Amino acid sequence: MKKRIWLPFSLVMLCGLVRARGESAASRKSESTPDAAYIDVAAGTLWTEPRIHRTIDTPSLLNPADLRLWISNMSVEDKLWLVGKLETQALFGNKVMILEIQDDWVKVAVEGEPTPRNELGYPGWLPKKQLTFNKRMQRKSDQPFALVKDKTTWLYHNKKLTKRFIEISFNTQLPVVNWVKNAVKVITPSGGKKWISAGSVNIYKSFSDIPKPSADDIIHTAEQFLGLPYLWSGMSGFGFDCSGFAHNIYKHHGIIIPRDASAQILKGKKVSKGDLQKGDLLFFAHQNGQGAVHHVGIYYGRDKMIHSPNSRSSIEILDDIWQSSYAPEYAGARRYLENK
Incomplete structure (x- = not known):
C-alpha cells in the first residue's frame, strides 16, 4: 500500500529561455502542510501554473507516470506548445519543499536544482498524487546511495530482477539497504524496498565522495x-x-x-x-x-x-x-x- 502525502486544502525552440518569473507573496504553504516531500514517479514534471495541461499530457501527470508514452506521442508542434509552460523536472526520490497548495496541485521547490528564483530550489507545480512523505527516506538521507548511470533502468520487486516495478532515470539517487553480487536493494519513496541491477548504478557513501571527473x-x-x-x-x-x-x-x-x-x-x-x-x-x-x-x-x-x-x-x-x-x-x- 503506497503511503501518499494527502495535503490539506488550505517557433520559439530556444532551450535556455530566461525564466524570470519571481515568487509571489501568495507562494507559501499552509502551516499544517509538511515542509518536505519526495517525488513518487520516475520524473515529476513541474508546470508554471496548475491545471494548464492538455489531454495529451495526461501520461506525465499520473502515478505511475509514463514519460516514454507522453514524449513519443507528441508531435513537434505539441512539444513546442510546452515552451514557457513547463519549469523543470524532479526525479524519483528527489526531495522537494512545499511552497503552496491549490486543491490537488502542489507548488514545490526542487532540492539540488539551484536557481536565483528561490533559495530552496527550482519552483513549479505538479499533481499532489506524484508526491509522498516518507520518514524512512528522510532518516536514510545520509547513508550510502545508489546513483543510476544508465539512461534509464528498472527497479524490481525481487533480487533476481525478474519482476519489474518502475522504470527510472539516469541520476536517480536512492538510499542503499544492502547489495549482493548482481543487485542492490534500495529504499523507494513509497514502494518499500526494491532491487536494481548493480551494473546500472554506482554506490557512494556521500555526494562528496563522488570522484572528481576529468x-x-x-x-x-x-x-x-x-x-x-x-x-x-x-x-x-x-x-x-x-x-x-x-x-x-x-x-x-x-x-x-x-x-x-x-x-x-x-x-x-x-x-x-x-x-x-x-x-x-x-x-x-x-x-x-x-x-x-x-x-x-x-x-x-x-x-x-x-x-x-x-x-x-x-x-x-x-x-x-x-x-x-x-x-x-x-x-x-x-x-x-x-x-x-
Missing part, C-alpha cells in the same frame, strides 16, 4: 545520450533540454551547477574562446551574443559541441560551432572542472 569523463557520460529527444524543461534520461542536459552531466560527477543557462553563465570560471577545453560550457545569446542567454552546450573539443538543441531535434554533436548558425550568438564560456 574532461573525458564528462564527454563520455554525455555521449550516451546522443539521439535522445529534446524536451523543454527535461531533466531525465527520457528527455533533456539544453541546460538540463549540462546540469545533469555535471551533477552525475558530483558537481552542482545552476539549473538554467542564464544562471550557469554567471558561475564557474570565465574562459576565453582561445582557451577552450573539453567539458567547458558554451553559451549563446540573442542580439549577437549581447542579450538574454538562450542556449548552452558542452565543448567537445576540435570546435565541436555536444548539446540538446531544440524541440525539433535530439542530442547531437555539432561538427563546427564557428561555421554554424550559433556562431554569431556566442556569448562566452565557463569552466566548472578543476584542472587535473
Whole structure:
C-alpha cells in the first residue's frame, strides 16, 4: 500500500529561455502542510501554473507516470506548445519543499536544482498524487546511495530482477539497504524496498565522495545520450533540454551547477574562446551574443559541441560551432572542472 502525502486544502525552440518569473507573496504553504516531500514517479514534471495541461499530457501527470508514452506521442508542434509552460523536472526520490497548495496541485521547490528564483530550489507545480512523505527516506538521507548511470533502468520487486516495478532515470539517487553480487536493494519513496541491477548504478557513501571527473569523463557520460529527444524543461534520461542536459552531466560527477543557462553563465570560471577545453560550457545569446542567454552546450573539443538543441531535434554533436548558425550568438564560456 503506497503511503501518499494527502495535503490539506488550505517557433520559439530556444532551450535556455530566461525564466524570470519571481515568487509571489501568495507562494507559501499552509502551516499544517509538511515542509518536505519526495517525488513518487520516475520524473515529476513541474508546470508554471496548475491545471494548464492538455489531454495529451495526461501520461506525465499520473502515478505511475509514463514519460516514454507522453514524449513519443507528441508531435513537434505539441512539444513546442510546452515552451514557457513547463519549469523543470524532479526525479524519483528527489526531495522537494512545499511552497503552496491549490486543491490537488502542489507548488514545490526542487532540492539540488539551484536557481536565483528561490533559495530552496527550482519552483513549479505538479499533481499532489506524484508526491509522498516518507520518514524512512528522510532518516536514510545520509547513508550510502545508489546513483543510476544508465539512461534509464528498472527497479524490481525481487533480487533476481525478474519482476519489474518502475522504470527510472539516469541520476536517480536512492538510499542503499544492502547489495549482493548482481543487485542492490534500495529504499523507494513509497514502494518499500526494491532491487536494481548493480551494473546500472554506482554506490557512494556521500555526494562528496563522488570522484572528481576529468574532461573525458564528462564527454563520455554525455555521449550516451546522443539521439535522445529534446524536451523543454527535461531533466531525465527520457528527455533533456539544453541546460538540463549540462546540469545533469555535471551533477552525475558530483558537481552542482545552476539549473538554467542564464544562471550557469554567471558561475564557474570565465574562459576565453582561445582557451577552450573539453567539458567547458558554451553559451549563446540573442542580439549577437549581447542579450538574454538562450542556449548552452558542452565543448567537445576540435570546435565541436555536444548539446540538446531544440524541440525539433535530439542530442547531437555539432561538427563546427564557428561555421554554424550559433556562431554569431556566442556569448562566452565557463569552466566548472578543476584542472587535473
